[in-house]
Amino acid sequence: MFSAIRHGLFAALAGFTVLLCLCYTALLLVVSYVTEDMLVDRLLEREAAALMAQHARHGSVRAPGLDLVRLHASAATLPAPVRAEVEAGRERGEIFVPGAAHYHLRALRLTPDGAPLWLLADVGPILVVSRLFHEVGGVLLLVALGLVALALGLAWWLARRLVAPLQVLAHEVRTLPAQGRFDFAARMRRDEIGYLADKLGTAMAGLHAALGREQAFTRDVSHELRTPLTVLKNALATAPDSGGARAQVDDIVATIDVLFALARAETLPAAPFELRACVEDVLLRQPGVGDWDEARLLLDLPDRLAVTGNRQLAMLLLENCIGNALFHGGPGCRLALSFADGVLAIVNSVEPGRPGAVRGFLHGHDLLARLAAAMGWSVRFEPGAASYRVAIAVR
Template sequence: MAKSIRQRLFAALAGFTILLCLCYTGLALVIAYVTEDMLVQRLLEREAAAVGMRWQQHGKLTPSGSDLITVYGSYLDLPQAVRAQVPPSAPRGEVFTETGQHYHVLALDLVAAGKPQRSYLLADVAPVLVVSRLAREVGGVVAGVALTLIALALLLAYWLARRLVLPLQRLAQEARQLAPGSAVHFSERDRPDEIGFLARRLETTFAELQAVLQREQAFTRDVSHELRTPLTLMHNTLALANAQPLGGQEQAQLRQSTDEMRATIDVLFALARAEQLPGVAVELRGCIEQCLLRLLDEHPWDASLLTLDLPERLDVVANPQLVMLLINNCLANALFHGGPDCRISIAFAQGCLSIDNTVSPGQPRRIHGFAHGQNLLLRLAQAMCWDIVFHPGATRYRVAIVPAPAP
């Protein structure tokens, strides 16, 4: 493709160069011939004025003082070759003969005894023609110089075509060598012209395309990891329902698996749309209070076990949907792993939001889906440019979140 562009550009420049040379050569020849004819015509007009003055003074035609111009008193006195090409009514004419003569004829109207009389001036200009003689004598030199100039012009056209197309060729080569997942950088991006604009737009487009592909791969991987465990539990529980009716524990497991799948799907779709969810100023305390109210509605947990230490107003930069998903999942994980009797403490100090929950020493450790849950929480925080760190312990579990502060 790039080579074809260079060839087309070279062909256009070369064609324009040759056309320009031919046009100027033709124009120079036309100017030379026209100048030569005008010079001969000017000589005839000067001689006609001199003959007319002598006619007025002496009343007769006198020979011309130039050896190139002959005065004829009537049309019939003109040579046969001239009369064959110039009619009597023509005021002037130019005659080419097969024998090499080149005539210019000028009619001269005089008055004799009150009657008009037409005489003729005939100039044989073959000996003084310059253009044809110049073409014969130095035509080879002129043609050689013209061919040399055309060759130089073609070399210049080739150099210009190569120089102008080279950035596009380099851009196409770099785009062709891009590998999936590699960093996108074009060497022509800093140019101030259209090629630089095209390189920057291609960088942006390739980067966005790679981000979309990465989100799609992450979404596919997360769906496979996060939904497999609750689907397996639901499948096993329903398989056992054929042998005996579902008890309260089995029904609770089904509800828990359904809730977990719904929350996971919400998180996965939010992460998949993270590029289309811009960050805005969000009041974090209000989001935490909404999540706590939802937690109390959905889980049998004593609110007296909650310790809340937050400022009156806490403004951060985030996406409201992602913030709600992050806080909801942190609180749900705290109840899931700490049990219904755990104490939850939420505090904000020195730019860090801490969510602590107690873990009973004698309680069997519940790790169902938690590693994958940590991964999702980490990706939610990264999508908002937040930091999140998990601190597990024997009796306490702490999640430290550093949000982006509002300006």
């Protein structure tokens, strides 16, 4: 990432440098040619003023004083390219003939009603800018390339120097210890990077402290809850008429198992495992289901059903979904499990007139959805009048 920042900064500086060089080169060319044209035009203007003064004093027109300027009494004597411009209505300006001459034209009217005379300057021999580029253009190009290379090297050095503190900060973040102080070298800088390093160190220290407190709380709660619940289950197992209480305790234990599994979800690695084996294991744990015939239990699963996730989380998800299906469907319910297009469907029948009832945690759709999401799965609940379907999309 930071290499990309450095390269992006270098590209920006280099692009700005090259653009600045091109702009100044273009400006230099424009100024040179405009200055040259203005100089020639100024010479023609002075020559025209001198001829008009001569005509005002003596009534005649002398030849131009400059050798490069010629006076034409008629447009017919002008060179063909210039005559074509005159016939098109042009009376002054620059006329460039590729591969031939370079003319500057100016009309001279000695009287308001008189026919124009034409001052024509062939300025090709005195074009300094063009000759300069022809004679020393190679040297100028080498100097320009050298300056551009120097500017690019300076841009690369600046990019490395400006991004170096961020690279150091990124390296320190990547190599942070699990415990200890989070003191970054850049936190003493008196700029935005120093402020960022200081705040980042404070935030990460607070985050690690909060994570430590959460882990301690999870460990303590797990121990303090599981021990009395185990004692309570053992006591209820020997007590008469305690079926409802035992079911409630079982639900609390299931709730705790799922909540602590979610708390540890980030530390549980994902790996391939056989989902069919998990389904069969969960079904065998359900009281009486092992004795059901095919009329009550339909298992339409592939012989090999490899998925990716965490087996412990998957077992908890299946136990809650299948257990809820059996309880919700009632004593005479039928259960069907099938797999198609990456979706495991659990469908239980619902007895007509049976009130919709669930027990304990098993109605926690949000927690079951979180349990599936921890593995990258998704779960969808589809209640109906005669059946209830749970669709688990696996990966």
